[in-house]
Amino acid sequence: MTTFHTSADRDAALRALDAVIDPRTGQGLATAGLVQGLVIREGRAGFMLEVPAADAATYAPVRAAAEAVLGGMPGVERAQVVLTASAPEGVTRQRKGARVSEDPKAALKPRKEVTRPAHVKRVIAVASGKGGVGKSTVSVNLACAFAGLGLRVGLLDADVYGPSAPRMMGVDGEPVFVDGKLQPLMAHGVTVMSIGFLVDEGSPMIWRGPMASSAVRQMVNDVRWGTEDAPLDLLVIDMPPGTGDIHLTLMENFAVDGVVIVSTPQEIALIDARRAAAMFRKTGATILGVIENMAFFADPSTGRPIPIFGTGGAKAEAANLGVPVLAEIPIEIALRQSGDDGRPLTASDSAGAAADAFRAAAKRLL
Numbered sequence: 526m527t528t529f530h531t532s533a534d535r536d537a538a539l540r541a542l543d544a545v546i547d548p549r550t551g552q553g554l555a556t557a558g559l560v561q562g563l564v565i566r567e568g569r570a571g572f573m574l575e576v577p578a579a580d581a582a583t584y585a586p587v588r589a590a591a592e593a594v595l596g597g598m599p600g601v602e603r604a605q606v607v608l609t610a611s612a613p614e615g616v617t618r619q620r621k622g623a624r625v626s627e628d629p630k631a632a633l634k635p636r637k638e639v640t641r642p643a644h645v646k647r648v649i650a651v652a653s654g655k656g657g658v659g660k661s662t663v664s665v666n667l668a669c670a671f672a673g674l675g676l677r678v679g680l681l682d683a684d685v686y687g688p689s690a691p692r693m694m695g696v697d698g699e700p701v702f703v704d705g706k707l708q709p710l711m712a713h714g715v716t717v718m719s720i721g722f723l724v725d726e727g728s729p730m731i732w733r734g735p736m737a738s739s740a741v742r743q744m745v746n747d748v749r750w751g752t753e754d755a756p757l758d759l760l761v762i763d764m765p766p767g768t769g770d771i772h773l774t775l776m777e778n779f780a781v782d783g784v785v786i787v788s789t790p791q792e793i794a795l796i797d798a799r800r801a802a803a804m805f806r807k808t809g810a811t812i813l814g815v816i817e818n819m820a821f822f823a824d825p826s827t828g829r830p831i832p833i834f835g836t837g838g839a840k841a842e843a844a845n846l847g848v849p850v851l852a853e854i855p856i857e858i859a860l861r862q863s864g865d866d867g868r869p870l871t872a873s874d875s876a877g878a879a880a881d882a883f884r885a886a887a888k889r890l891l
Contacts (some may be wrong), residue, residue: 535563540555564723588606588608652772674887679709680761689763690719745775816886821853852886852889854879854883871884871887
């Protein structure tokens with residue numbers, strides 16, 4: 526954990542927060558176990574205050590009091606407490622001791638009543654089923670490509686355990702609440718929200734599934750993505766790898782208009798892409814297409830494509846799914862460098878096969 530360069534530290538913060546009383550138990554917040562994911566970094570402090578959904582309004586003044594306490598500590602220039610609503614207690618008890626396969630709450634069901642984020646016209650999720658295939662690279666470059674086409678675009682980094690958007694979009698800061706809504710940050714003409722804005726880049730998010738899902742729900746519901754006069758044309762969601770709680774939360778609760786599957790060519794990656802596509806289809810989501818990342822490396826001398834990870838895998842998988850291959854993204858030093866530098870290729874006039882492929886994919890998705 527990163528600490529302040531002053532006397533403020535984790536123990537002091539917990540002691541201070543115990544001066545704020547939990548209205549349900551009469552105990553201090555820390556003693557009551559309501560200080561979740563406490564983050565202390567230079568000049569900033571914050572945590573997640575997770576309460577039952579029915580009690581959210583009751584805890585609004587508690588959140589304000591906790592922020593005031595943290596803000597009054599030495600060395601703290603900005604304090605933020607994120608109030609999140611958890612599932613009803615009965616649901617939590619029902620899950621305890623049950624095997625996942627037998628838990629009806631864990632079963633994937635077609636979406637029935639879903640809500641669209643306020644002032645957002647369309648939502649596209651970018652998913653992989655496997656980590657390390659370049660899903661975040663695809664997400665940020667698609668978002669910037671959409672913005673380059675004149676659209677109002679948002680990017681939600683839903684990977685709370687490994688947020689990449691702050692580094693890859695080259696933006697740092699801390700969203701603040703204004704009139705009950707979090708104000709996202711802007712980078713390259715894209716509205717961006719990520720849990721990475723609230724924690725140090727090297728700090729792990731040691732959260733259980735319900736906490737992570739609750740944080741994502743708040744990043745969808747409580748962020749001012751657009752306004753009535755200027756709604757977002759498109760929100761791109763960078764999904765975490767796998768097929769877990771966050772995927773279930775997003776797909777069963779929010780109107781996702783389609784999913785882009787990202788994979789590399791080799792079979793070991795396609796296996797997980799297959800699982801992800803099957804999961805999304807079980808929820809009734811539409812698979813928009815497949816993007817094959819790291820499709821080949823161009824020989825510097827001849828320009829001949831060298832298929833380092835194999836060839837044809839994504840095309841075959843797309844054919845099995847009955848969807849198009851939206852793009853084949855080559856391995857390029859410039860693409861890797863742009864992610865490290867926070868300047869996505871499609872955020873500028875960068876030329877090259879990768880940038881062109883991302884822009885072509887964005888046009889196909891409109």
